[in-house]
Amino acid sequence: MIGTSDFQCLVTYILVVGNTSVADLGPVLEQLGPRAKEVIVTTADKLRAEGRAETLLELLSLKFGTLSADIVDFVRSADSARLRLWTARTLSADCLDDVFAS
Numbered sequence: 621m622i623g624t625s626d627f628q629c630l631v632t633y634i635l636v637v638g639n640t641s642v643a644d645l646g647p648v649l650e651q652l653g654p655r656a657k658e659v660i661v662t663t664a665d666k667l668r669a670e671g672r673a674e675t676l677l678e679l680l681s682l683k684f685g686t687l688s689a690d691i692v693d694f695v696r697s698a699d700s701a702r703l704r705l706w707t708a709r710t711l712s713a714d715c716l717d718d719v720f721a722s
Contacts (some may be wrong), residue, residue: 624659631663665700672703679710680719691716 634640642664649657674698680695681687698706706719713719 624655624706627656628659632667633662635667649700669698669700669703672700672707673698676703676707676710679707680716683710683713684693684716694720 634645637641638641642660645660649660677695678691680691695703695706709719709721
């Protein structure tokens with residue numbers, strides 16, 4: 621029997637390497653049940669947040685130069701909502717403090 625973490629690894633592989641969308645997995649989700657759906661949606665959200673974080677780090681580096689390890693860790697630990705906010709702020713920010721201001 622496959623455990624949750626094993627299933628999450630499998631889902632990550634399918635979504636990343638297989639370039640499969642969550643919508644494409646719909647018929648499979650119906651057969652596997654609600655717990656599988658939760659794992660797939662959670663994994664997809666995590667992958668999106670990681671992608672947003674990497675994009676934001678690229679933008680920040682281009683605009684402000686080399687980033688400290690603390691900033692990189694801070695960005696990578698943020699949720700999707702904060703990452704969206706910070707990415708938008710990057711467009712008009714004059715310094716890093718402007719991006720991360722409360």
